[in-house]
Amino acid sequence: MGQVWMPDIDKTMTGGAWRFEGTLDVDWELCPYQASKAFGKESARKLTYIERMEALKMLALQPLDPDFHKKVQRGDFLIGDDRTGYGHDHEHACIALRGAGIGTVLCEGTNVNFRRNSIHHGLPVVVVKGIMSAAKTGDTLEVNLVEGWVKNLTSSKTLTFKPWPEFVLDIIRKGGLYPWLREETPATNQSAVA
């Protein structure tokens, strides 16, 4: 994955919260699809994965906050409602959020395609019931993906969630599906099979 920043999910992660209400469609609020195509398959020059990540960062959450990419800090958390990652299984939004430095997406609800695509791009997405009322933009959060809890240091509220199984955490650790596949050994593969 080159020099792409990755969250260290084996430690408790600390970062700021960015809370957005309502639908977060992958093709609009999270990363406008039409604009993203300039950095995609039909761009004048084939971009590398890292170049694409850097370019799509500018579009992350753009319809809701055009300056989001300037304000968000590496390791911050995206807090979303029960329609986070809504719509198509387009994965450009996952790349945009990783490019913006989002450490983990914490949401009231999402769908399988967004969750799987995000994991496969090395972006953790977890459903945390009550997160929308437990965090506001600007709060500082601690998140432990392995143990399954989030603590709001600003309000001292703690919420828990079901952690991902070890093989999914391992895909995230490696930075996504492709680097995971390249490194995977038969032994780890067997342990992953239920």
Place this chain on the structure above:
Amino acid sequence: MAGKNVIQKILARSVGKPSVETGDFVHVRSNCITTVGGDGDGRGLGQLDPNAKPSVFDPQRIGIVVGHAGAGGMPRTAGNHRRKMRQWAETVGVPRENIFDLGSQGVEHVIAGEQAWALPGEVYLSIVDGHTTALGALGGFAVALSYGAAEYITKGYTWIEVPPVARITLTGRTKPGVFARDVYEYVLGQIGPNGTPSQVIVWDGDYVRDLDMDARFTLCANALFSSAWTNIIEPDDVTLDYVRTRTNKALVPLYGDADAEYEQQLRFDVSDIEPQVVPPPERHRAAAVSKHAGLKISKAHIGTCANGRYEDLKLAAMVLKGRKIHPDVMLNITAGSTAVYRRCLDEGLIGIFMDAGVFLPPASCGMCAGGKNTPLADGDVCISSGTCNYPGRMGSSKADIYLASPATVAASAVTGEITDPRQLL
């Protein structure tokens, strides 16, 4: 203990276990051909090295379809990407008969149905997009692999979490002029964008049983908009007749137990549903056509994985026969597959469309695939049987997209404004 739903049964058989529970993480395999889009970089497949053997677990079980760009696509897509995919197919050994390139192209999900690549009781995986769910109409577990394709292509299995299942029972008969697309949009409007979060919808009830296969594909094409992973119609004689005319493969359909476990059970009576129109930009705010009737349009589109099959185009022809498209409107009708186009030719539909002044590109995803084909310009107002109405879906982000059934789109194209199709049927 509750019985097993059809998804639990399909997934259990796929992993070779007596049973699975909702929430289990399992690695599923598939007996079906997996569909790969032939005109993009295949959702991350471009990162695979075709020379690293073995790079594909079973090339016999790969199908390649040129659909999203078709012949109307961007030069790079229809040129370079197609060639790249053909070279990849050649290198890894995908059989020529599994490749539907220009000349036999179409929407991936339409061709996968025509070829019976998805089968009752089986896991069907596609690398194309979220509308893979259309194939759930054939009674299998049909999901998109998306960016996760590489694991499946190289190893022959993919990890999944056994999903919860929602049962939605549709009863009654629709009024004349109301079609499966209207029923789907109405139900989505009722249950909302998070109505079936990460669930699989099982559609049943006497309304569903009476639908032909084309209407069932329509009902199943858009499951993702209530945040469902996919949906399924348990197979009946309609399904089995359709599949058996297309494949000799052995079929062992599966059905949920009478006391199966469901996350939720909903019922809707379709008898009072009106033709629906979904205004931009949110996907789920369907309303009766009367609410938007009279709104001037500049473009109209019929086709796509949702409504690009023969029965959809026949419906359009019923409205358009002997009529002309309004001079201020461009109506693009794009058949969902070359076979659909051919049948329209044989049955006289193409003549009706040409006499009406319809623009008829070759089979593909049409205008819905990101505006590759007659894209919307700033200020355009379009009514479409496509899948999405978010800004920029069909071209300019400064254009409005209204979604409706092929009948409503055709009627609106004739009058130049959003129109109740019953006035022209």
